Amino acid sequence: MNAETLVIRRPDDWHVHLRDGAMLAAVTPHTARQFARAIVMPNLKPPVTTAAAAAAYRDRIRAAVPAGVTFEPLMTCYLVDHIDPDELVRGFAEGIFTAAKLYPAHATTNSAAGVTDVRHIYPALEAMQRVGMPFLIHGEVTDHDVDIFDREAVFIERTLQHVVADFPALKIVFEHITTRDAVQFVEGAGPLIAATITPHHLAINRSAMFEGGIRPHLYCLPVAKREVHRLALRAAAVSGSPKFFLGTDSAPHPVGDKESDCGCAGIYNAPFAIESYAKTFDEERALDRLEGFASLFGPQFYGLPLNEDRITLVRGETIVPARLALAGTDVVPFHGGQTLGWRFVG
Numbered sequence: 001m002n003a004e005t006l007v008i009r010r011p012d013d014w015h016v017h018l019r020d021g022a023m024l025a026a027v028t029p030h031t032a033r034q035f036a037r038a039i040v041m042p043n044l045k046p047p048v049t050t051a052a053a054a055a056a057y058r059d060r061i062r063a064a065v066p067a068g069v070t071f072e073p074l075m076t077c078y079l080v081d082h083i084d085p086d087e088l089v090r091g092f093a094e095g096i097f098t099a100a101k102l103y104p105a106h107a108t109t110n111s112a113a114g115v116t117d118v119r120h121i122y123p124a125l126e127a128m129q130r131v132g133m134p135f136l137i138h139g140e141v142t143d144h145d146v147d148i149f150d151r152e153a154v155f156i157e158r159t160l161q162h163v164v165a166d167f168p169a170l171k172i173v174f175e176h177i178t179t180r181d182a183v184q185f186v187e188g189a190g191p192l193i194a195a196t197i198t199p200h201h202l203a204i205n206r207s208a209m210f211e212g213g214i215r216p217h218l219y220c221l222p223v224a225k226r227e228v229h230r231l232a233l234r235a236a237a238v239s240g241s242p243k244f245f246l247g248t249d250s251a252p253h254p255v256g257d258k259e260s261d262c263g264c265a266g267i268y269n270a271p272f273a274i275e276s277y278a279k280t281f282d283e284e285r286a287l288d289r290l291e292g293f294a295s296l297f298g299p300q301f302y303g304l305p306l307n308e309d310r311i312t313l314v315r316g317e318t319i320v321p322a323r324l325a326l327a328g329t330d331v332v333p334f335h336g337g338q339t340l341g342w343r344f345v346g
Contacts, residue, residue, distance in 0.1 A: 004315045006287055006342070010307040011274060011294035013038040015136075015175050015196050015247030017109075017266070018061060018073070020044050022327035027252050028064035030270040032071035034344060036307045037299075039136070039247070040073045042101055043110035047078035051091030058096070070309075074098040076136060080113055081120040085127035092133045098302070099134040099173070100124070104155075106142050108221040108265055109251065118159055125163070129170040134302065135163075136173045139182065140222055149206070152222050153181040164189060173301070176201065176249040178222045180232035186243050187236070194301045196247025197237050199276035200267045200334055205230045216258045217332040220249070221265040237293055238286035245297040248273045254329040268324075269334035274311070275318050276335060278342040316343040 013035040018024050031038055040061065042048035048057055054075040061073040077088055077100040091097035102121070103114035115121055128135055139160060140151040164172065174186055174195040186195045200220065205227045209218045218224070236244045250273065251266030258264055269276060274294065281290040299306050322337040323330045 006278065006290070006313040007310050008291035008313075009295035010034075010036045010309045010311050011246055012036055012298050012307070013248050013250070013270075013273070014173070014245060014298045014302075015039055015041065015198075015249050016270065017041045017043070017249070017251040018064075019252060020057070020060065023252060024060060025064045026326040027250075027268075027270060028061060028071075029066050029069070031250065031273075032065050032069045033271075034274045034311065036070060036309070037072045037074055037304075039098060040075055042076045042078035043103060043108075045110060047080070047110065047113050048075070049078050049080055049083065050087060051077075051094060051096045054091060055096050076101045078103065078113070079115055079121050079124060081116055083121060083124050085124045088124055088133065089127050089131055092128075092131055097133070099136050100128060101136045101138070103138050104140060104142050107138050107140050111138070118163060122166070125167050125170060129167045132171065132303075134171040134173055135167075136175055138222075139174050139177070148223055149225055152177070152179045152225075156181055156185050160185065164193065168192075171301070173247075175247060176222060177233065178225050179229045183232045183236045187241070191243075194243045194245065194297075195236075196249075196298075197233055197244055198247065198249045198267075199269050199273055199280070200224070200249075201230065202234050202237060202280045203230075203276065203334075216263040217334075217336070218267065219258070219263060219265055220251070220267045223265075234280060234284060238281055238284045238289050240289050240292055242292070242297040242300060244293065245301065246277065246294045247298075252326065252331050255323070255332060256329070258332065267334050268331050271324065271333050272318060272320055272335060272340060272344075274313065274344055275340045275342045278313055279340055282341065312345045313342045314345055315341060317341070318343045 103111035105114040250270035318340040
């Protein structure tokens, strides 16, 4: 590495939404361009709750990868109340499921079928702990009496600390964390607790959604928080701690679904994800720690081999289009209309 060129092991994305159908075909190349592997979210309609459904979805993703590109989707199971633990164990043993995902019911996009009470899935968590299957968490409560900006912190207090205590040998990824509370919880927990951090939560705070008016394309769940929380996330990401690693939570929505009277939550950052992370690490004078966060800590936590090939970023302008034409519609990418200071060259 020098001041103008950054060469790192090819990174992986430990949290991505690839959708299905025409949108899947349109967005998969953006993720495969930069990442060798990705943990794929299971919140389709209907959700991916069986090994057979996950295997079929994996085949559709592989078919969408451009010729000559090496990319491996890592599949997850959508947990529902009273899910069959044997199905999880079988799917994990057969190499179909890499992990299982908790969506609290009604917490985010396509989560209506999610878990209504975490105690309902305790038999599944016992089985996952026994076989070493990671538990991925969207960590928010959904009670209407809890302010949306407090829902992550309340989830830690009401739910997560009890799950950790009840299942001390369970691998847990606290996904797309957004608060100083989450950073402190992960830092204070044992080596089996880790977290992913998105590029957008490193770059924006909640005020960004209201600059000059409503900015619906910056609305995501968990929602961006106060500046103190953004700074805590940045400090965690660049700290060199193996507990924190890359997960974009990239989630494409058509412009019309974002700019509506009930706009969808989700930020589409996949096309320029690694450039966005490089921007943050450069601003924090921590480019030497980007490889750990992007390429080392995730596979080490999941017990997977490191990628052998490398990618190269060079200092230079990357102009992010204001809109992308995808699957017969327009999607606004993160940083749309802006210029980033690093360029991915392969």
